[in-house]
Structures are given as structure tokens and as C-alpha cells.
Amino acid sequence: DAKTTQPTSMDCAEGRAANLPCNHSTISGNEYVYWYRQIHSQGPQYIIHGLKNNETNEMASLIITEDRKSSTLILPHATLRDTAVYYCIVRVEADSWGKLQFGAGTQVVVTP
């Protein structure tokens, strides 16, 4: 699976959009971009995933560049409960055995 690069940390004001970048310059054509987050003392939580089109669900939006070498997770209206470590992961969707390779992630702190 391709390696990803994320900033170590970022702050966001409550109510504002949080834009979390991720670089994955060695991504392969059949690899998807996944985002998970881990709130303190909880298990990781799936957020969203995509291949090349932008995706949106009730939690977030995922913007993938045309060359697929980077992506941005957008939390449209950050709340204090969004404070967590956010992980960007690339993997082949058909790999149903679920070998997610977590990096260090981005520690997001949402402030009042």
C-alpha cells in the first residue's frame, strides 16, 4: 500500500471548516483513499473513502486531486467533538482482509 504524508497537528476554530491535507504521491491506480479518526480513548472510526471522484457523506467531504497524488478531508463545521487524530490511508478496496496501515495521523484540536 502507498505511503501517506500528513501534517503532525492542526488547530481549528469551532464552527469553521477544517481542511486536512494528505499527500499520497505513490498511489496506484487501484488504491482508494480512506480516512479514519480516533477520538481519545476510543477505537478508530471510519469517516469516508474515495477513488478519484469527490465524495461527501454526513460526516465529511473528500476532495481528491485530478492526479490523485493528494487529497483533502473537509469537516464542514468543526465541533469540539471532532478533536481527534485523523488518519489518511490508501489501500486496495478489494483487499477485504482489512490490513489498514495506520501512520502517525494528524492531531486536530478544535477550540471554542
Added chain:
Amino acid sequence: DTAVSQTPKYLVTQMGNDKSIKCEQNLGHDTMYWYKQDSKKFLKIMFSYNNKELIINETVPNRFSPKSPDKAHLNLHINSLELGDSAVYFCASSRINTIYFGEGSWLTVV
């Protein structure tokens, strides 16, 4: 209802002891996992089971033995516990594109 539940949530035990962590999922998934999160917060897969068969074993010491009595359960037994086994252990289950994690079991070996 909790989708992936694991017990105990906290476990403090002495070196050399044998302990087990239990995991159950009520999502009807065929695939279950054990992940380990160490003190540096890195999450790493340990085992993956599909339909009760071992699929992934990430060079975990033989002291760790997963047991899957049925598709809904994947238990982790650890023999001869060492200080370095102290970590948070997460059970998980999945369909193809989404993995659901339990809340974790905090293991402290003293």
C-alpha cells in the same frame, strides 16, 4: 447496541501470567481482526480472520494465540505476558470497504 464489543476494557496483570481478551461483533461480518496500539500510538494489525480461518499473522510472537469459535467471535489469548505487551488492543470487523473497531482493551503488565 454495540457493534464490536471487547472485554475486559482494562486489565492489569503481572509478568508471566496468561490472559485473554474477548471480542464479539453483531454486524454479521465475515472478517475480524486484532490491532495493537503501543505507547507511541501507532496502530498495527496483528491478526485477521475470515470465516474463522486465519488470513493475516503479522509476525506476532507465538505467545499470542487468536481463537475464533465462530464468525462473530475472535478472542485473543496471551501467554507468559511481558512488560512490552502493555498496549491497547483493538478488535475489529469489516465488510469490504469499512472496518469497525471496538473500544479497546487497555492491558498493563507490571
